[in-house]
Amino acid sequence: MAAPSPTSFSTDSIRPLYQWEQIEGWRLLMQHFELADAAFSFVVVFAPDDWAIALIREHLTEVCGGSHTLERLRFDPAAGPESLSQSLLAIDAPSVHPPIVWVDADPCDAEQTEERADAWQQALTILNRYRNTLQKRFHGPLALALPSRMEQIFRAAAPDLWSIRSGVFRIEPVGSSYASLIRLPDEEHAFLRKMDRDDSGDPAVTLAEAAKLRGKSGREVLLAALLHRAGNQARNRLDWPTAKACLEEAYSLQAIAGADPGFGWDIANDLALVLFETADFDRAEYYLRQALQIVEDNFGPASAEAATGLNNLAQLLQDTNRLNEAEPLLRRALEIAEKVHGAAHPTVAIFLSNLATLLQHANRMEDAENCLRRALSIDVRTFGRSHPNIAIGYSNLGRLLHDMNLPREAEPLLRRALAIDEAVYGPGHPLVATRLNNLGGLLRTTNRLAEAEQCFWRALIINEQTYGSDHPAVASVLNNLGHLLRLTNRLKEAESFLRRALTILEGAHGLNHPRVAAVLNNLGALLESAGRFAEAESLLRRALMIAEQSFGPDHPKVRTTRENLKHLLDAQSAGK
Amino acid sequence: MTDIKPLNDFEFRKWLHSRLKVDEPLQPGDPLYEPLYQAAVGDPVEMIGTEISLAVVESLNFLSGFRGSGKTTELFRLKKDLENDGHFVVYANALDYLLPTEPIHISDFLLVLAGSFSESVEASLNIDLQQEGFWTRFVNYLWNTGIRIDGLDVKATVPGTDVGLNFKTSLKEVPSFRQELRQKLATRLGEVRRQVHEFFEFGRKRILSSQPKSTSVVFLFDQLEQLRDPIGTEGRVADSVTTLLANHRSDLNVPLLHLVYTVPPWLKFKLPQLSDVRMLYNVKLWKNDEKRTRFSAGWKTMRQVVERRFTAQGLERYFGKPTKAGVFSLVDRLIQASGGHFRDLIFLLRETVLRATELPITSSIVEATINNLRTSYRPSNxxxxxxxxxxxxxxxxxxxxxxxxxxxxxxxxxxxxxxxxxxxxxxxxxxxxxxxxxxxxxxxxxxxxxxxxxxxx
Missing domain, CATH: 1.10.10 (Arc Repressor Mutant, subunit A)
Structure with a gap:
C-alpha cells in the first residue's frame, strides 16, 4: 500500500481513528472556544499531519454550528512566505461575533514535506513580527493548525507569537500513545515499577515472581508482562531457549487476555529477534507479520508504528536475501515516516540507512550511496557533527565506499567515526571495537596488514572485556583476525582463532546460522592453504549448504563460498 | 466583577478565563496587578525612577527581563510613578517601527527614535504636528539636501501626499529602501543626529509649553529587547544591537531628555561591561544552594498573584478547602510547576480552567495541566x-x-x-x-x- 498522497487519500480514511469524545486535546479546544470572551485569543493546534488537520477543521465546522463560524485561511507556500502575514492582516473580522479564524495548509505529497516545513518556518518567522498588530486587529479566536513535527520549529521561529498563546492543543488519534500500552490496575503498575527499580537482570528472579501469578484469574496481563520482561532478560544473556519460551507464552497470554495492542506488538517484535538469532527465520517472519498486522489494524496503515513494523519485517527479509520482497516494504516505511515525521526527521535517516544496506546487498551501490548521504545530512542537521549517530552514518558510508572499491574515500570516514566514538565513549567502549573492526577490514584489503592487525587486536580486547570471551561480538573479531593471520601465513594461530569463533557462534546461534557459515568459509579457505583439503571441503560444503538455505542460490556470500569450494576442488584435481 | 456567588460553575470558569490572559500588560491600579518586583531589594523600576529624579536634566536608563516578566506592565508603573513626580512621560513601542528579526543600523535607529517620539507626542497631547512632525521634516530634509531614495521622490510639502507615512512604512518594511537610505546617510550621520536632536528639542519645548506643571520629559522606548536572531542564523541582529549599544551609546542619549530603553537580556552575555541595566528577575521560589531550599517570600508573592486573579472567595470554590495553615495545596503545586515564572503560572491556571469538569478541581486536573506544559518545554535535542x-x-x-x-x-x-x-x-x-x-x-x-x-x- 502506498503512502497517502493528496490525490489518493481523503479524510474519510482516518476518520475512524478520531473518536472525538475520547480525545482530550479536542475537548480542551472546544472548552476554549466556549469559555473565551470576545477578545483576541491565539491558540495553536498540533495534529499528526495535514490530513488530520483537515479532518479536525471539517469536524470543527460541523460541531460549531450556530455558536461560532469558522473562517479558514489557507496558507499556500507557493504564494511565498509573506503571504501568510499578508492574508492574516488583510482579514477584516467583525468585532461583534467574530469568527474563529483557522489557519492551515492543504496536505502535500510526502516528497514535499521538507519543503513545506521550510515554508512554514519562513512564514512563521515573518508572522512573528506582527504579534502586536495581530493582537490589536483581531477581536476573536485565531487558531493556527500545524503538523506536530512543527512544534519545535514554531517555538524557535516565532517565539513572540508562541509567548502569547492562550492554549496549545495536541489532537492525536486515540490509541497512538504508548503511555498506556498495558492496561493494568495502579497497584500492578506500581509492582512493575518496583521491579524496574530492583532489576537484577536475572530472568530466574522475574520468573519466580511470575510463578506466583500462575492460575490466578484476572492476572494474565501482569503475568504476560513479567514473562515478557524475563524473556528479554534471558535474551540479553543469550539464553535463547528461555527467552523463546517466555516470550511465546507472554504473546499467547496477552492475546487471550485482550491486552493493549501495543503490548502484543512489543512482544511479537522481541520474539522475532530471538527467533532470528536462533536461525528460525520462518517463525521470526511469522511474528513480524503478526506485529505488522497489529499496528496496521490498531494505529492505521500509515502510522509511525506501521512504518516501524514494515522496517522490522524488511530487515528480516533482507537478512534472508529476499531483497525483492524487502525493498518495497522499506520504501513504504520510508514514505510513511516522511509523511508522519517530516522528511528531515532522524527516523527517516534510520530507514534511509536501512534501505541503503539493502541496496548495497543488491549491488546498487550508487543508489545506496545516495540514501546514506541523505541520511547523514539529516543526522548532521539534527545532531551536529560530533554526535555518535553521525559516527554510525560515517561508518555506514565508509563501509559502502569500501565495498565500492573506493578505499581512499572510505578511510577518512571510518577514521572519523572511530574518533567520534573514542571521544564520546572513551577508548574501551564496545562501539569503538566495532569501528576498529571496520577500519581493520579496510586496512586489510589495502594490504596494511600490521595496522589492520592492531585494530583487530584492540577490538578483540575491548569486546572480551565488555562481553566476556564467549560472546558473538568476540567471535566476529576473531573471525576477522583469523582471516588476517591466514594472509600473513600464521596458519596455526589463524586456525585456533577461527575455531574459537566457530564454537562461540554455534553455541550462540545454533549450527545452521549464516554467521556460522561465514566462519566455516574462512576456516575452509585456511585449511585449504594448509593443504588439508578433505577437512576444508567438508567445511566449505557445510558453509555452502547453510548459506544457500539462508540466502538462496544467488547471494554474493553464496557465490563466494561456491567459488572457494570450486577453487578447492580444482586444486584437489590438480594435485591428483 | 468581584461578586462570584451567583455564577454557576460554567459562568464562574468563564469569568476566571477572562481574568487569566497571558499577554495583557496591566495598567497601574489594575486590581489584578501584583507588585512582583516592588518587594525585592532594589526594585528596578524604583531605581530607574530615582535615577531620573536625581539626574534632573537628562539621563539614560536600561530595563531588561526575559519574555513574560512583565516589562511593559512595569514600564506602565514607572510611567505612572514619574507622572506623579511631575514628569511628562512619552511611551513608544519599538516594534511599531522596527522589524525584530532585522539588524539595526545607527541611522535607522535615530530616525525611528525621533519618529516614534513624534507620533507618541501627537497622541499624548492630542495634537497634529502636520509639517512639523518628524517624518515630514526628515523627508523635507532629504529633499532639500538632494538625497533621492528610490520610491520616495516627492517632497513632503506637496499637498495631498503622505510621504511621511510612506517613509515610515518603507523604513520598517522595505529592505532595499532601508539599505539605500543607510548608504546615502552613511556620510551624513552628524547631520542626521542634528536633525534628530533638533526635533527632540522642538518636541520637548512643545510639551513643556502645553504642560506647564511638568518639570521634564521622559521617553520610554519599549520592546527594543524583542530584536533577536532566529535560531540557526548568523547572529546579525544580535551583533547590530550590540554595536548600537557599545559604539553608539552617546547617540542613545538625547540632550535634556530622560530616556528609558528596554534591552534584551542576552546583552549581558555580549556586553558584560554594560553594568547599568536594571533587570526584572524571575520570582525566586528556591535558594541557590545544593538542595534548592524553599524561599518563602517568593511563594508568598506567587500565592498573592493567584489570589488576585481568583479572589479569596473564588480560591476556595475553585481549589477546595485550604489546609489549617491556609494553604491551597493545588495552588502550591501549580506555583511550583511555574518555576516562579509569572506568565507560566497564569498559563497553567488558565489551562486548569479549560480542563475542569467539576469544582473544586482535582489533583489529576492539575497534574494533567502540568504535564501538558512540560511537553512544551522538553528539550528537542x-x-x-x-x-x-x-x-x-x-x-x-x-x-x-x-x-x-x-x-x-x-x-x-x-x-x-x-x-x-x-x-x-x-x-x-x-x-x-x-x-x-x-x-x-x-x-x-x-x-x-x-x-x-x-x-x-
Whole structure:
C-alpha cells in the first residue's frame, strides 16, 4: 500500500481513528472556544499531519454550528512566505461575533514535506513580527493548525507569537500513545515499577515472581508482562531457549487476555529477534507479520508504528536475501515516516540507512550511496557533527565506499567515526571495537596488514572485556583476525582463532546460522592453504549448504563460498 | 466583577478565563496587578525612577527581563510613578517601527527614535504636528539636501501626499529602501543626529509649553529587547544591537531628555561591561544552594498573584478547602510547576480552567495541566539537553566566549523559560523545574542508547 498522497487519500480514511469524545486535546479546544470572551485569543493546534488537520477543521465546522463560524485561511507556500502575514492582516473580522479564524495548509505529497516545513518556518518567522498588530486587529479566536513535527520549529521561529498563546492543543488519534500500552490496575503498575527499580537482570528472579501469578484469574496481563520482561532478560544473556519460551507464552497470554495492542506488538517484535538469532527465520517472519498486522489494524496503515513494523519485517527479509520482497516494504516505511515525521526527521535517516544496506546487498551501490548521504545530512542537521549517530552514518558510508572499491574515500570516514566514538565513549567502549573492526577490514584489503592487525587486536580486547570471551561480538573479531593471520601465513594461530569463533557462534546461534557459515568459509579457505583439503571441503560444503538455505542460490556470500569450494576442488584435481 | 456567588460553575470558569490572559500588560491600579518586583531589594523600576529624579536634566536608563516578566506592565508603573513626580512621560513601542528579526543600523535607529517620539507626542497631547512632525521634516530634509531614495521622490510639502507615512512604512518594511537610505546617510550621520536632536528639542519645548506643571520629559522606548536572531542564523541582529549599544551609546542619549530603553537580556552575555541595566528577575521560589531550599517570600508573592486573579472567595470554590495553615495545596503545586515564572503560572491556571469538569478541581486536573506544559518545554535535542544540564549543575550560563549559536540558544532558553534568571545577592541561573528531571532523563537515555547500539545500522 502506498503512502497517502493528496490525490489518493481523503479524510474519510482516518476518520475512524478520531473518536472525538475520547480525545482530550479536542475537548480542551472546544472548552476554549466556549469559555473565551470576545477578545483576541491565539491558540495553536498540533495534529499528526495535514490530513488530520483537515479532518479536525471539517469536524470543527460541523460541531460549531450556530455558536461560532469558522473562517479558514489557507496558507499556500507557493504564494511565498509573506503571504501568510499578508492574508492574516488583510482579514477584516467583525468585532461583534467574530469568527474563529483557522489557519492551515492543504496536505502535500510526502516528497514535499521538507519543503513545506521550510515554508512554514519562513512564514512563521515573518508572522512573528506582527504579534502586536495581530493582537490589536483581531477581536476573536485565531487558531493556527500545524503538523506536530512543527512544534519545535514554531517555538524557535516565532517565539513572540508562541509567548502569547492562550492554549496549545495536541489532537492525536486515540490509541497512538504508548503511555498506556498495558492496561493494568495502579497497584500492578506500581509492582512493575518496583521491579524496574530492583532489576537484577536475572530472568530466574522475574520468573519466580511470575510463578506466583500462575492460575490466578484476572492476572494474565501482569503475568504476560513479567514473562515478557524475563524473556528479554534471558535474551540479553543469550539464553535463547528461555527467552523463546517466555516470550511465546507472554504473546499467547496477552492475546487471550485482550491486552493493549501495543503490548502484543512489543512482544511479537522481541520474539522475532530471538527467533532470528536462533536461525528460525520462518517463525521470526511469522511474528513480524503478526506485529505488522497489529499496528496496521490498531494505529492505521500509515502510522509511525506501521512504518516501524514494515522496517522490522524488511530487515528480516533482507537478512534472508529476499531483497525483492524487502525493498518495497522499506520504501513504504520510508514514505510513511516522511509523511508522519517530516522528511528531515532522524527516523527517516534510520530507514534511509536501512534501505541503503539493502541496496548495497543488491549491488546498487550508487543508489545506496545516495540514501546514506541523505541520511547523514539529516543526522548532521539534527545532531551536529560530533554526535555518535553521525559516527554510525560515517561508518555506514565508509563501509559502502569500501565495498565500492573506493578505499581512499572510505578511510577518512571510518577514521572519523572511530574518533567520534573514542571521544564520546572513551577508548574501551564496545562501539569503538566495532569501528576498529571496520577500519581493520579496510586496512586489510589495502594490504596494511600490521595496522589492520592492531585494530583487530584492540577490538578483540575491548569486546572480551565488555562481553566476556564467549560472546558473538568476540567471535566476529576473531573471525576477522583469523582471516588476517591466514594472509600473513600464521596458519596455526589463524586456525585456533577461527575455531574459537566457530564454537562461540554455534553455541550462540545454533549450527545452521549464516554467521556460522561465514566462519566455516574462512576456516575452509585456511585449511585449504594448509593443504588439508578433505577437512576444508567438508567445511566449505557445510558453509555452502547453510548459506544457500539462508540466502538462496544467488547471494554474493553464496557465490563466494561456491567459488572457494570450486577453487578447492580444482586444486584437489590438480594435485591428483 | 468581584461578586462570584451567583455564577454557576460554567459562568464562574468563564469569568476566571477572562481574568487569566497571558499577554495583557496591566495598567497601574489594575486590581489584578501584583507588585512582583516592588518587594525585592532594589526594585528596578524604583531605581530607574530615582535615577531620573536625581539626574534632573537628562539621563539614560536600561530595563531588561526575559519574555513574560512583565516589562511593559512595569514600564506602565514607572510611567505612572514619574507622572506623579511631575514628569511628562512619552511611551513608544519599538516594534511599531522596527522589524525584530532585522539588524539595526545607527541611522535607522535615530530616525525611528525621533519618529516614534513624534507620533507618541501627537497622541499624548492630542495634537497634529502636520509639517512639523518628524517624518515630514526628515523627508523635507532629504529633499532639500538632494538625497533621492528610490520610491520616495516627492517632497513632503506637496499637498495631498503622505510621504511621511510612506517613509515610515518603507523604513520598517522595505529592505532595499532601508539599505539605500543607510548608504546615502552613511556620510551624513552628524547631520542626521542634528536633525534628530533638533526635533527632540522642538518636541520637548512643545510639551513643556502645553504642560506647564511638568518639570521634564521622559521617553520610554519599549520592546527594543524583542530584536533577536532566529535560531540557526548568523547572529546579525544580535551583533547590530550590540554595536548600537557599545559604539553608539552617546547617540542613545538625547540632550535634556530622560530616556528609558528596554534591552534584551542576552546583552549581558555580549556586553558584560554594560553594568547599568536594571533587570526584572524571575520570582525566586528556591535558594541557590545544593538542595534548592524553599524561599518563602517568593511563594508568598506567587500565592498573592493567584489570589488576585481568583479572589479569596473564588480560591476556595475553585481549589477546595485550604489546609489549617491556609494553604491551597493545588495552588502550591501549580506555583511550583511555574518555576516562579509569572506568565507560566497564569498559563497553567488558565489551562486548569479549560480542563475542569467539576469544582473544586482535582489533583489529576492539575497534574494533567502540568504535564501538558512540560511537553512544551522538553528539550528537542541533545545539544540543548546538555547545555541545560550544565546550567542546572553550575547555576550559570557560562558564556565566556559566546558564539552566535550559543547566544541564540541561551536567549531561546531564557525566552522560552527553559532557563530562569534569578538573583539573591548575585545573579544566578537555573533550569525550569518542569524539565530538570527530563533533561537528566534524556541524557541517561542517550547514554543507555549508546551502550545498546553496539552495531552500526
Amino acid at each position: 541533545l545539544v540543548d539537553a546538555r547545555l541545560l544540564h550544565q546550567i542546572a549543575l553550575h547555576r550559570d550560563c557560562m558564556l565566556e566566549n559566546p558564539t552566535a549559536e550559543s547566544l541564540q540558544r541561551i536567549t531561546f532558553f531564557l525566552d522560552t523559560h527553559c532557563a530562569l534568571i534569578l538573583r539573591n545577592g548575585e545573579e544566578w541561573y537555573d533550569v525550569h523545574p518542569l524539565i530538570r528531571d527530563d533533561v537528566e532523563e534524556i541524557l541517561k537515555r542517550d547514554e543507555a542508547a549508546r551502550s545498546r547500539d553496539a552495531e552500526p545500522k
